[in-house]
Amino acid sequence: EALHKALKSVIKASLYLQESHKGVCLAVSPEKVSLPSRSAEEPATSLVRLRARLLPERRYAEPCSAAGVADFAAGTTAASSDAPAMSSERLLVGGETNPGVVATEIAGRLKQFGSVSVGSMGPNATSKAVKALMIARVYLSETLGSNKELLAIPQVEAFQFQDEERWRMVLDCVIWDENLTIL
DSSP: OHHHHHHHHHHHHHHHHHHHSTTEEEEEEEEEEEEOOSSTTSOOEEEEEEEEEEEEOSOSSOOOOTTSEEETTTTEEOSOTTSOOOTTOEEEEOTTOOHHHHHHHHHHHHHHHSEEEEEEOSHHHHHHHHHHHHHHHHHTHHHHTTTEEEEEEEEEEEEEETTEEEEEEEEEEEEEETTSOBO
C-alpha cells in the first residue's frame, strides 16, 4: 500500500510542478534495496526506492483503445488476432498477476516500440506492476547499459465500467538515456 501511495504522491507533485514549471512531469525509476536484519530474530528484508526524474511533459504511450488491452489480471488479450501489435496496447496488471510474465512483455514492447503503458487498480496490483518494471530492467540490462534507464511516468486514468466511473494507475514506461532524450 505504501508504494501505491508513493506513486499517487508523485502524480500530485507532478501536477503541482505544472504551476511553476510548465511542460515538465515527474518520472520514477524503481529499484530494490536490500536491508540487513536488525536482529538475529528478524530476517533481512528489502524495500523499493523510487528515484525521481524531471522530464519534458508529453504523452509517452498513446492512449489505448478498447481493442488494444492485454489483461494479465484476467489472463486474456482483448486485441483481435489479426490486429497488428501496437505500442498503444495497454498491459493491465491485477493483484494475482505474475510479475515475471508482465516483465517479459514490458521488455519486449520497450525494445520494439520504445514505450509501453501498464495499468493497475489498487495497491496489490500496483505493487505487481512496479515489481514487473524492476524485473524488466534486468531483462533489458544489455539494452540499457550504463547510460540508460527504464522510467515510468505515473498517471491516474478515469474509465467507465458498467455505467460507473472507475480509476486506475497508469505507468507510461520509456527508456531514457543519460543525455536526457527519449529513445
